[in-house]
Amino acid sequence: MWLPVVGVLFGVLLGLLTGASVPAAYTAYLLVAVLATVDTLCGGAKAGLQNEFDDALFLSGFLMNLVAALSLTFLGEQLSVDLYLAAVFAFGVRLFRNIAIIRRELITRCKYRKRL
Amino acid sequence: MKKQQKVFIAGLCAAAGFLVINNIDFSSESSARENKDIVELRKTLEEEQEHRQKLYEHIREQEQLLERYKTEQKNSREEAMEEAVANLEEKAGLTKRRGEGVTIQLTADTKVEETADNFIGPEVLRKLVNELYRFGAKDISIEGERILETSAFRDIDGEVHINGQPLSGFPITIKALTDDPKAVHNQFMVSDSWEYLTYEQIAIESSIEQELVIPAYEEVRRVRFMEAAEED
Numbered sequence: 001m002w003l004p005v006v007g008v009l010f011g012v013l014l015g016l017l018t019g020a021s022v023p024a025a026y027t028a029y030l031l032v033a034v035l036a037t038v039d040t041l042c043g044g045a046k047a048g049l050q051n052e053f054d055d056a057l058f059l060s061g062f063l064m065n066l067v068a069a070l071s072l073t074f075l076g077e078q079l080s081v082d083l084y085l086a087a088v089f090a091f092g093v094r095l096f097r098n099i100a101i102i103r104r105e106l107i108t109r110c111k112y113r114k115r116l
Numbered sequence: 117m118k119k120q121q122k123v124f125i126a127g128l129c130a131a132a133g134f135l136v137i138n139n140i141d142f143s144s145e146s147s148a149r150e151n152k153d154i155v156e157l158r159k160t161l162e163e164e165q166e167h168r169q170k171l172y173e174h175i176r177e178q179e180q181l182l183e184r185y186k187t188e189q190k191n192s193r194e195e196a197m198e199e200a201v202a203n204l205e206e207k208a209g210l211t212k213r214r215g216e217g218v219t220i221q222l223t224a225d226t227k228v229e230e231t232a233d234n235f236i237g238p239e240v241l242r243k244l245v246n247e248l249y250r251f252g253a254k255d256i257s258i259e260g261e262r263i264l265e266t267s268a269f270r271d272i273d274g275e276v277h278i279n280g281q282p283l284s285g286f287p288i289t290i291k292a293l294t295d296d297p298k299a300v301h302n303q304f305m306v307s308d309s310w311e312y313l314t315y316e317q318i319a320i321e322s323s324i325e326q327e328l329v330i331p332a333y334e335e336v337r338r339v340r341f342m343e344a345a346e347e348d
Binding site (some may be wrong): 003004005006007008009010011012014020022023024030033034037038040044045053055056059062068 | 121127128129137138
């Protein structure tokens with residue numbers, strides 16, 4: 001349980017120390033990338049709880065989602081249409097569904113333990 | 117959970133943290149500053165636009181004024197007529213003219229006593245004036261009398277009269293206004309008049325002047341044998 005927290009801390013620290021900043025023009029890309037990452041994390045957590053975790057699925061899902069979302073954003077910028085919103089919407093919906101599933105799973109597990 | 121899974125999760129968490137902190141870092145301080153800048157810029161832009169608007173109005177006003185002046189000037193018949201009159205007066209010799217030219221002074225030869233016989237005749241003066249005109253003189257005056265196309269050179273009782281005014285005698289000063297004084301001067305030196313005057317024992321002095329004043333014709337011009345053409 002502590003490894004994800006360490007990972008997040010490491011990422012934050014890296015970001016702070018490198019002081020890397022993304023130009024304003026790429027804010028949409030960054031946003032989509034963050035959403036894809038969080039979505040994959042939630043998906044991974046859900047799969048882990050349901051004992052369905054698969055490395056290949058996890059990694060390929062993350063990469064494919066990321067590439068698709070970034071491509072959509074790029075296409076949107078070329079067409080001057082906010083196409084990245086499609087990715088944001090899709091990720092957002094799936095994120096909340098996954099969170100709901102994780103919540104139910106955790107609650108079920110808690111109830112199961114109490115019964116034992 | 118397998119070790120590999122944990123590593124994947126941790127790596128993704130790190131990536132998420134990195135991206136988020138990047139985004140936060142980017143959107144907190146700098147965007148606030150940018151917003152402030154944008155507000156300031158908008159304000160300046162608005163001010164400048166107002167300034168521009170005022171300048172445009174000013175320019176429009178000035179243009180209208182200019183247009184009005186132009187039309188007024190165009191419409192003003194009086195002004196046009198005055199201009200035409202001034203132009204005609206200048207052409208008719210009713211105005212004073214100044215410029216560069218040649219001054220010719222005729223004096224009796226000191227060796228010869230001045231008599232009525234050797235005084236210059238009107239035909240000689242007429243010939244001289246005609247020659248000067250031919251050499252390129254534009255305006256000529258003899259002893260302060262402006263010579264016009266209608267000027268009369270008359271011999272009245274042994275006295276030469278120009279424009280009805282008698283010539284007092286020697287010396288006689290003739291002034292000729294011209295664009296090329298040197299040419300007039302040189303041509304006069306070899307002219308028939310020069311030869312004739314020398315023959316008549318009259319000393320001639322011709323000099324080029326940078327600033328010459330030809331007086332206006334002071335009499336009233338009488339126009340005969342001429343009628344105003346009526347417009348159809």
